[in-house]
Amino acid sequence: MKSLSISLSSALLLFVTGCQTETKKEEAAKSAAQTPPAMASAQANVAPTSTPASSAPDGAGWVTTASGLRYRVLASGPAEGRSPTMFDTVMVHYRGTLTDGTVFDSSIERGQPATFGVGQVIPGWTEALRVMKPGDQWVLYIPSGLAYGSRAVGDKIPANSDLIFQVALIQVVGGM
Secondary structure (H helix, E strand, C coil): CHHHHHHHHHHHHHHHHCCCCHHHHHHHHHHHHCCCHHHHHHHHHHCCCCCCCCCCCCCCCEEECCCCCEEEEEECCCCCCCCCCCCEEEEEEEEEEECCCCEEEEHHHHCCCEEEEHHHCCHHHHHHHCCCCCCCEEEEEECHHHCCCCCCECCCECCCCCEEEEEEEEEEEEEC
8 A cells, every 4th residue: 555655656746747858857866966964954944844724725824816826925035045937947845735634745755855847847836936935935725727627636636626735945956
């Protein structure tokens, strides 16, 4: 059962990272392997570690964008950081849940941040990442139309599911 869960998590991660080229994957792996101790410590500090007290997207502190994406800022990084562009690669920690709280994927539980292109993920992620800065920690409430829409993702994410993600943007790695 555990290997099935690991396999499904791996398949979901591959689906999310989409079209990333082998060269970019190798560069990301080298970058992760060469992460200085200070960055490793910073990564640990920005990983979202607990479920917010109120994850209902209608409470105080939630922002709704024109597209319908809703987010709440849990922590802000340094003001001088830059938001990634559509063509950048980012390193993040995240936990994805269904609205009933079922966790379907988590880089935190795997103990390894995820690295992927900003434009290679679901539209709700792309929209949020382009506004976040390194060090930011947000909760995203992504309506199904900005997630996977009418498609189910394996047996973990039913069709037409709204998704909730805790996201910590660790680093803008660079352009693609």
